[in-house]
Amino acid sequence: MSEENMRQNISVNESKEPVITVVGLGAGDPGHLTRAGWEALRRADRLFLRTAIHPTVPSLKEAGLVFETFDPLYESAESFDDLYSEIASRLIKTAESGPITFAVPGHPRVGEKAVALLLEEARRRNWSVEVIPGVSFLEALYTAVGFDPARGLTVLDGLDLAPEDLDGRRATVITQVYAQRIASDVKLTLMELYGDEHPVTVIRAAGVAGEERIAEIPLYELDRLDWVDHLTSVYVPPLSAADAEASENSEKRSEAPSEPSSGAPADRQVDYALDPLVEVMDRLLAPGGCPWDREQSHQSLKPYLLEEAYEVLEAIDLGDDGKLKEELGDVLLQVVFHGLIAEGEGRFRISEIVETITEKMVRRHPHVFADTKVADAGEVLVNWEAIKAKEKGDKPSRSPSGIDRISTAMPSLLRAEKVQKKAARFGFDWPDEQGPLAKVQEEWEELLEAAGYGRLDGGFDSAGSRERDIARLRDELGDLLFAVVNVSRFLQINPEEALQRTVDKFIRRFRHVEDCCRRDGREMARCAIEELDVYWEEAKARERQT
Structure with a gap:
């Protein structure tokens, strides 16, 4: 079929002069622009480009073509859906006053959501539309990876990729993998079906001479490439027949209903085996596995365990069940990771982790698993502490309270609260909150004195020398923070949560100040603090109204 016939066959209402002409610029090389496409661009009265970030665009400028682009919208749009919708809306509005030409990278019908929205609205209005194809990135990609699409191919958008979209029996191309962040999301989604070592081919600027890369x-390295950009796609070859069958059987097993155990809700899946996760981590840690995973140790993983625990707390605060499920899985991964490292060093088996905690929970709940009677939750805690003390009876402590066994790795606010609670159980505590409040005042005044300030007529004034004893200042500040934690304990407020909420509040207000500066065309760093404080008070007023 000739190019002219192809162009006519995909025209809408071709008997009329087209209101909208859509042109494909090709995969990247200026030679990919068809003759029909070039003629349409050259005769366009009003030419719009989705983006000027395309290798063909410089040749259009050299030819003297005048055009507008939608690149500024990429900065202001909240999402790609909003972006494409806005582009289509502006084009339709412009076309109401006369014909327009819209040029997009590649082929207009391949992965161009703005074009799809534009054509849908044009059909609704019964407008004539002409679509002039260009060489899409797919044609260039077939050549680059040596793949025949007749064998079956799935094309998916990396910005909207879901596990249910994947079919391991067919080759897959993931488009719009334009940044390492997107590559990371794509990698995690692909890993739900493909093994970490499954080979993938990353193609940048397919078919563009001098720029193609x-x-x-292996799949696990997908987000480690620092050269991915807006011209990057990922080719994922199909699974082998054996791997595809194994994946399908695994999916069927996960979907099969299981018999609930006694006491479990009828709709609960009760197969809690860690085996699948352990097998994955075993492979990653084995010779020939993941180089990064194999380099880790208990010490190097400490920050990740702490980070994942805090992300679980965040998910709980947000009330986001999907996020909570994901973050709990991340914590479980850390547990398995540490367990397998210990097992590899011959220290203990990973199964002993489950055995130990199971035995401990049964042992510490004799009111459930034995014949001990309790009146309320308070008695449960008393029994719990008594059982713990008995368990550790062969491990001498320097104090009967066990206060020295509180972990030094805890965040300081949490550790301070635990120490105070331990001491309170032995009667070392204030009778009411008046004592802690007075202590805060006392520690505040001692900090002022250490900082070189004195109280004068109810205000602050310099107390002479500005040379400061840093060690004393640190001690006095620590005393003040410890006293504040004591107040929070009496007020039954978690100090860690209270501080997190204040930090979040500060970030919200600070962002408002930044937005106000941008709105008023001012550079924040050049504003006086009094000017910024006006915006800050505005943020506080808005919070009170909501």
Whole structure:
């Protein structure tokens, strides 16, 4: 079929002069622009480009073509859906006053959501539309990876990729992998079906002479390439027949209903085996596995365990069940990771982790698993502490309270609260909150004195020398913070949560100040603090109204 016939066959209402002409610029090389496409661009009265970030655009400028682009919208749009919708809306509005030409990278019908929205609205209005194809990135990609699409191919958008979209029996191309962040999301989604070592081919600027870059890498390295950009796609070859069958059987097993155990809700899946996760981590830690995972130790993983625990707390505060499920899984991964490291060093088996905690929970709940009677939750805590003391009876402590066994790795606010609670159980405590409040005042005044300030007529004034004893200042500040934690304990407020909420509040208000500066065309760093404080008070007033 000739190019002219192809162009006519995909025209809408071709008997009329087209209101909208859509042109494909090709995969990247200026030579990919068809003759029909070039003629349409050259005769366009009003030419719009979705983006000027395309290798063909410089040749259009050299030819003297005048055009507008939608690149500024990429900065202001909240999402790509909003972006494409806004582009289509503006084009329709402009076309109401006369014909327009809209040019997009590649082929207009391949992965161009703005074009799809534009054509849908044009059909609704019964407007004539002409679509002129260009060489899409797919044609260039077939050549680059040596793949025949007749064998079956799935094309998916990396910005909207879901596990249910994947079919391991067919080759897959993931588009719009334009940044390492997107590559990371794509990698995690692909890992739900493909093994970490499954080979993938990353292609940048396919078919563009001098710019094309191709790398075949294992899947786990997908987000480690620093050269991915807006011209990057990922080719995922199909699974082998054996792997595809194994994946399908695994999916069927996960979907099969299981018999509930006694006491479990009828709709609860009760197969809690860690085996699948352990098998994955075993493979990653084995010779030939993941280089990064194999380099880790208990010490190097400490920050990740703490980070994942805090992200669980965040998910709880947000009330986001999907996020909570994901973050709990991340914590479980850390547990398995540490367990397998210990097992590899011959210290203990990973199964002993489950055995130990199971035995402990049964042992510490004799009111459930034995014949001990309790009146309320208070008695449960008393029994719990008594059982703990008995368990650790062969491990001498320097104090009967066990206060020295509180972990030094805890965040300081949490550790301070635990120490105070331990001491209170032995009667070392204030009778009411008046004592802690007075202590805060006392520690505040001692900090002022250490900082070189004195109280004069109810205000603050310099107390002479500005040379400060840093060690004393640190001690006095620590005393003040410890006293504040004591107040929070009496007020039954978690100090860690209270501080987190205040930090979040500060960030919200600070963002408002930044937005106000941008709105008023001012550079924040050049504003006086009094001017910024006006915006700050505005943020506080808005919070009170909501």
